[in-house]
Amino acid sequence: MNLHESEKIAGMLESEGYEKAESQSEADIIVFNTCCIRENAEDRAEGNIGALKKLKKTNKNLIIAVGGCMTQQNGYAEKLYKEFPFIDIIFGTHNLDGFRSLLSKRIDRNKSVIDVWDKEGDIREDTPKCRSSYPNAWINIVYGCNNFCTYCIVPYVRGRERSRKTEDIVNECKKVISEGYKEITLLGQNVNSYGHDLGTSDFSSLLKEINKIEGKFRLRFMTNHPKDFNEELIKTMSECEKICKSVHLPVQSGSNRILKLMNRHYSREDYFDKVSLLRKYIPDIAITTDIMVGFPGETEEDFLDTMDLVKRIKFAGAFTFIYSKRSGTPAAKMEPQVDPEISKERIMKLISVQDSVNRSYSKSYNGKTIEILCEGYDDKKNKYLGRDVFGRMAYFDCKENLIGQFVNVRISKTGGISLLGEKE
Ligand code: SF4
Structure with a gap:
């Protein structure tokens, strides 16, 4: 989602005649499109903004803009500007499509513009996009x-x-x-x-x-x-x-008690039923998920319910993460918050179970020919890469540039979640 919004910001800048700079020191404008889903994303963004203070001193014309869901939080824009008064533009998620007018306002007035809307703006269909x-x-x-x-x-x-x-x-x-x-x-x-x-x-x-x-x-x-x-x-x-033939269906927890506290409106039984139905209609469907550990009040028993669900469903992939307290949400006030050491232990156990599922799922590809859509080149591995219809990533050697083409690849080696093969 954030990536696509960055494509919109880039598209708006392109329409104003800007081009992509090779480095920060060559840029006339730097835009941060921030995320506040987890605390560490927020800390990282603030660190990166702070690091630009020096550059701003040497390049007085540089425009620094910060937008996204971090700045949309109640009172955050003012706090951010107080901490980093060299920021030129602060905008929110609701007025992202109006970025061009904020930019011209900043250029015309030669002073910082802080504009974060409380309410959703209308859906704009005319925002240009620079797809990446x-x-x-x-x-x-x-x-x-x-x-x-x-x-x-x-x-x-x-x-x-x-x-x-x-x-x-x-x-x-x-x-x-x-x-x-x-x-x-x-x-x-x-x-x-x-x-x-x-x-x-x-x-x-x-x-x-x-x-x-x-x-x-x-x-x-x-x-x-x-x-x-x-x-x-x-x-x-x-x-x-x-x-x-792949679907991302976030389960978050395998414990009914925790699902209720999370306000997810389904039970583990409902989730099993949906997975069964999916596998009835599309037997080879690859199901991936998000799973959180350490939600406030999560007991060992709740965690074992999650482990049990993961072992039984055998996800084709899972994004596992530790609960991150977000102020302003009901869970931030729930007690008891789980000891970070316990959360770490739990996530390690979860990752280890999911890793073994990933490996055996990958192994089932050995010797098979799959059609992948070539989507890029990995400079470190020196190989082209792409995914099959199940979302599995495969790497392969090729002398010609095949990005954007459907390619048949015979899988000869499998690892954790990725596959290695030769173009047929
Ligand atoms: S469905 Fe739940 S987790 Fe997903 S964005 Fe909405 S509130 Fe957040």
């Missing part, structure tokens, strides 16, 4: 979130759900396909609730419309919410040939 992830194109379908999971800051900094019109999304998909993009990833905090506010469409209908677009391309989407992930969607996934 060819052959994949990120496309937002819904902004904001209505769910208020108790650990999450997103609804406070991104506002309520607002869906783009189906017609606008389909037109954008057609445009990127005609430009040569081979994969589309639809984005939203909860893509499954797409269209609820429109009343004229829903996520399954949108997928069917996009699937009708001619040409060979892959369709992915993220993120899903288990409570809204329904049979109609699963059926649609099984019927639309362009939709990849």
